[in-house]
Amino acid sequence: GDQVKQSPSALSLQEGTNSALRCNFSIATTTVQWFLQNPRGSLMNLFYLVPGTKENGRLKSTFNSKESYSTLHIRDAQLEDSGTYFCAAEAQGGRALIFGTGTTVSVSP
Template sequence: GDQVEQSPSALSLHEGTGSALRCNFTTTMRAVQWFRKNSRGSLINLFYLASGTKENGRLKSAFDSKERYSTLHIRDAQLEDSGTYFCAGFNVGDNSKLIWGLGTSLVVNP
């Protein structure tokens, strides 16, 4: 079936450093969303992309439908960036529902 492979599953960063999270898709996606689940369990919308790149503060995301991947770059990580990051895609063939990855658990340490 359709799958979203998210990596890494867990990540630890020191404050001020950065890294990249990645999602590989086994099928062609029309668009992708990135979320962060915070300590209270709320899913916060970070990005919605149908193509190209978007940037918001210290976060930047890219989506390549043809190559079947999306990335989320975090720079200058802060303690409040800790949480679980999810990507989810809209399948080209059935694009009314999101297909989810398992998430990346990020811990930012002082």
């Protein structure tokens, strides 16, 4: 619930544009994962982050543990980027992931 706040809840993008999603954490977070869920429900792993930044193609993600947030940047959005993006935090103590509420991204021509 409130432990991982994800924003925005929905995002409409035109092809070729850039955008960013954000998660703020109210718990001490050791690692962050980002997923993309397709309409059938399958969760695809995008990033697994310790504090720092990773990049994969048009996606880049940062996890700042000191300021308790993570971002996912989408560059040059394509139609296949549409779906629901979730961040998930692993709290100290190694418990299961705590999910954000998701960002539904729609990319249009």
